[in-house]
Amino acid sequence: MNKPSEKKGFFATLEENPSADTFLRGLWKDNPVFVQVLGMCPVLAVTNTAENALAMGLATAFVMLMSNVLVSSLRRFIPKQVRIASYILIIATFVTITDYAIMAISVELHKSLGAFISLIVVNCLILSRAEAFASKNTIGRSVLDALGMGVGFTFALLCLGVVREVLGNGSIFGLALFPDTFQEWIVMILPAGGFFTLAIWLLLFNIINQKRAAT
Amino acid sequence: MSETLNIPKGATGNSRKMLTAMVGIGLMCALLIVLTYEGTKPIIADNKAEALEQAIFKVLPGTATTAAYTWNGETFVPTEEQTDGGQRVYAGFSESGSLTGFALPAVGQGYAGNIRVLYGYDPEQEAVVGFYVLESKETPGLGDKIEKDPAFLANFEELSVPLNAAGDALKQEIRYVKSGEKQNPWEVDGITGATISSQAVSDALSESTAEWVPKLHQAKNQFQPQTQSDE
Numbered sequence: 001m002n003k004p005s006e007k008k009g010f011f012a013t014l015e016e017n018p019s020a021d022t023f024l025r026g027l028w029k030d031n032p033v034f035v036q037v038l039g040m041c042p043v044l045a046v047t048n049t050a051e052n053a054l055a056m057g058l059a060t061a062f063v064m065l066m067s068n069v070l071v072s073s074l075r076r077f078i079p080k081q082v083r084i085a086s087y088i089l090i091i092a093t094f095v096t097i098t099d100y101a102i103m104a105i106s107v108e109l110h111k112s113l114g115a116f117i118s119l120i121v122v123n124c125l126i127l128s129r130a131e132a133f134a135s136k137n138t139i140g141r142s143v144l145d146a147l148g149m150g151v152g153f154t155f156a157l158l159c160l161g162v163v164r165e166v167l168g169n170g171s172i173f174g175l176a177l178f179p180d181t182f183q184e185w186i187v188m189i190l191p192a193g194g195f196f197t198l199a200i201w202l203l204l205f206n207i208i209n210q211k212r213a214a215t
Numbered sequence: 216m217s218e219t220l221n222i223p224k225g226a227t228g229n230s231r232k233m234l235t236a237m238v239g240i241g242l243m244c245a246l247l248i249v250l251t252y253e254g255t256k257p258i259i260a261d262n263k264a265e266a267l268e269q270a271i272f273k274v275l276p277g278t279a280t281t282a283a284y285t286w287n288g289e290t291f292v293p294t295e296e297q298t299d300g301g302q303r304v305y306a307g308f309s310e311s312g313s314l315t316g317f318a319l320p321a322v323g324q325g326y327a328g329n330i331r332v333l334y335g336y337d338p339e340q341e342a343v344v345g346f347y348v349l350e351s352k353e354t355p356g357l358g359d360k361i362e363k364d365p366a367f368l369a370n371f372e373e374l375s376v377p378l379n380a381a382g383d384a385l386k387q388e389i390r391y392v393k394s395g396e397k398q399n400p401w402e403v404d405g406i407t408g409a410t411i412s413s414q415a416v417s418d419a420l421s422e423s424t425a426e427w428v429p430k431l432h433q434a435k436n437q438f439q440p441q442t443q444s445d446e
Binding site: 074077078079081082085086089090092093096097100101103104106107108111186190 | 229232233236237239240241244247248251252255258259262263265266348350351357362408
């Protein structure tokens with residue numbers, strides 16, 4: 001996985017530069033949501049509005065960045081047998097810190113995010129980055145990896161959030177888009193709508209990827 | 216992840232190392248959390264106090280100044296400090312110094328933890344005149360409609376809580392009804408898709424008003440603005 005030079009295909013040119021590859025991998029080729037299909041709980045549960053999706057994506061990216069840095073810098077110190085427990089401890093710490101920080105920034109923001117924040121602890125994406133990447137790579141590469149994955153995750157969440165909010169609520173980032181006659185698709189902001197939207201995005205993503213692979 | 220089971224046979228020799236690592240990381244994490252907690256505590260307290268102040272003005276229309284009171288078992292006494300014990304009551308006064316009503320916090324058990332709300336009670340109208348959610352962990356998009364749904368919030372613009380003839384209890388407690396079935400001024404119209412959350416709010420208000428409205432009504436003349444002007 002960490003030997004980009006052996007890979008061949010469309011992204012070959014980018015892969016010649018390891019740093020750019022580490023970053024871009026999370027954006028598209030290994031997109032956490034559309035390719036790895038990881039962290040489905042927040043993807044399905046909190047993307048009912050674009051604003052929630054964006055906030056959740058950024059908070060997750062921050063936790064992932066900080067935990068990747070710490071896991072990477074402690075990778076020689078943590079014994080193999082207790083590494084998962086250590087990672088969880090580190091992730092939970094940064095989630096708690098994020099929680100306090102958001103509360104200090106704005107009570108209103110914390111109110112609208114409330115329940116999401118503590119759920120970041122159980123996002124398997126963050127644990128998978130700590131286990132699969134940060135524990136085997138230098139701090140610099142881990143930062144790039146976390147940034148790429150974080151941006152990719154935020155992007156994917158926004159893709160779902162925008163579609164669901166437009167169809168389910170007739171608005172985008174809280175601004176009404178349609179005249180009052182628009183009949184909202186209530187199902188889109190319910191959990192079922194999350195599955196529908198995710199399926200359509202996965203379909204699109206796979207079609208695009210297949211076409212690219214064919215050329 | 217399959218490597219997880221790859222524990223070497225002589226693992227006992229590593230216990231000290233594992234213990235050191237876990238304790239070390241635990242201590243470091245604890246330190247980080249404590250530092251963040253201590254660092255953000257005053258800011259958070261300020262933010263919350265400000266949010267509460269804003270909320271009082273929202274639930275009591277026409278309020279210019281507020282004063283905090285706590286119930287000491289027999290009567291309401293003015294308080295300044297943020298104490299935890301006892302029910303707090305915030306009296307609101309208009310610019311001319313007349314009582315605009317009381318703001319009371321109430322707590323209900325929602326779908327995901329406690330819902331803390333603040334509501335305004337106007338003794339003149341004998342009604343709940345305002346409502347604001349201070350803290351909730353309700354599901355975004357569903358349960359959090361209790362904060363946003365205009366039809367639901369309209370319930371609390373004038374929710375009747377009349378006293379009985381003796382003045383020591385409510386004639387009619389606040390009652391929860393399904394969405395669209397509201398017929399009486401003391402009923403709360405629920406939200407479809409957020410039944411548990413909206414019922415929790417209704418129950419919290421029902422319980423709190425039943426206990427405090429009679430007491431407030433009896434004591435309403437003892438509340439004076441901290442400046443002079445007496446009516």
